[in-house]
Amino acid sequence: EIVAAAEGLLGGGSKPLAGRRVLVTSGPTHEPIDPVRVLANRSSGRQGHAIAAAAARAGADVTLVSGPVAIADPAGVAVVRVETARQMLAAVEAALPADVAVFAAAVADWRVAEDASQKIKKGAGGPPLLALVENPDILATVARGANRPTLVVGFAAETENVVENAKAKLVRKAADFIVANDVSPAGGVMGGDDNTVHVVGPAGVESWPAMSKAAVAEALVARIAEVLGGAS
Template sequence: MTSLAGKSVLLIVGGGIAAYKAHELVRLLKTRGATVRIILTKAAEQFVTPLSLSSLSGEKVYTSLFSLTDEIEMGHIQLSRSADLVVVAPATADLMAKMAHGLADDLASTALLATDKRVLAAPAMNVRMWSHAATERNVESLKHDGVSIVGPNEGEMACGEFGPGRMAEPNQILTAIVEMLKPRAQPLAGKKVLITAGPTREPIDPVRFISNHSSGKQGYAIAKAAAGLGAETVLVSGPVSLPIPPGVQVMPVETAQEMLDICEGEIPVDIAIFTAAVADWRVVTESSEKLKKTGGAAPNLTLAENPDILATIARSAKRPRIVVGFAAETEHVTEHAVQKLEKKGCDLIVANDVSRTSGVFGGDRNTVHLVSVSGVEDWPNMSKDEVAQKLMERLAQMLVPQQKAVE
């Protein structure tokens, strides 16, 4: 029986009939030696009492964001960050919607927004609520943000309906908690990883630019995975609307030249991964004023080729030990990637189809092909987070033999 001695869990109990299972979950956690602090939502107090949970946990139960006494004893920021893991059980449809959209109008939602720790949610709701498009969007958003989900199970509901939506049993939640609190391998501890992500913007005039549809999601997912494996992670990012991954240093840029300058300033590094969709061309002379319609011919824009960031870094005297490029293609995906591997001088190319029908640009899933001198390895369709984790674990494995050879 794995001990959780020395571990602290913040349990947030949402307002659903499954809230009664929180008693058993607290008991199981205490049996393993964990410290359990509890936040009850106002709705949860309709199903369970602070007294019963306080008796089981041996700790004060928190219910109000505006309690002066509670804020003095344990402010909500400290409460949200003092735990090793935050568990939401039951995670109702309302509470998950608040989590997904960053709402903070009570103690539970405020603590969830303020925490810098990993979060595990155990959904519990009516089957129709669980299958609703809004809930599906919220769940995908939470997964993208790094929230782990356990359950729900299928079964009979309190309302008499049958299907998925029953909260996972306390022993299942405990198993997920134990797994999440295991010491995480840090194979990239002491290593530095450089990643580029997103599009670049090449100005035409003060209001227009050349760019593309890259969302930056895959690059940001890779940065998150690299930091999770212990690497010092620098993310050189074009203009995107994404939250900064924990433990990642983000350096924002606009143009290809700015991106290259930053990258050259950051090397040497152990691994460099170039996921950014860099504009191939820029306007030679940017207009200082907005170009106007004249009723005649369109303005004649003279274009120049942008610097090749991947090739430049791969051929640098301070070349990273492993250089990975991305090939965003719309046809002959692997063939073009093989050519790019030879042309750019990198170690690996991650090729993917970014045609309109693929849904990769802006989407949350990706189907990639890992191209090396050894051949092409086709990966199944996965979430971008899963692609990122698998790629970084592979690169960590590649780095170890290189390090041993050097030693």
């Protein structure tokens, strides 16, 4: 009761997502090459985890599907841990239906066509040639699926043409919003505390100022509540 009262005081008692189911993905995926090697994306999971935490604070019933990360589970969130893109898609589909889905994970676009059951040895034949196949597109699959959430938010980590790529992705993936950011190494976004995002929606592009990933999460959840409020 004391905690609830304190939360009421701190948060102004505002629970704009009360009664809503929110699904968030976060972290990288690891695609096995053999038992000791993986193809991986760089992603700390900080932004996705912060969004899950912010949605829970806003009163939502939150499921977080996370790839391998080294950060703590957010409070008040059901966490499902996965490793590969295919496992992430299965966990996402199992967590539907939801009112909102936020796909913040850095899913590997490709996996190795056939991963080896034993460690590949360095041999006289030289390095192996890794034949890749495309992974399922989780965002597009859910956005075009029968169980489509009311609001589908994708992320786009780019190193060039950030806003143009995000606009094309919005249409191609049938998402409602794409949150795009520049992850060029010089920017320090990956693994860092801050983020500078462009929110691309049907009405155009909002370029938000640089802020902490926690602040981006709060602002994004507020924006989601606003859109859902109008839609309910």
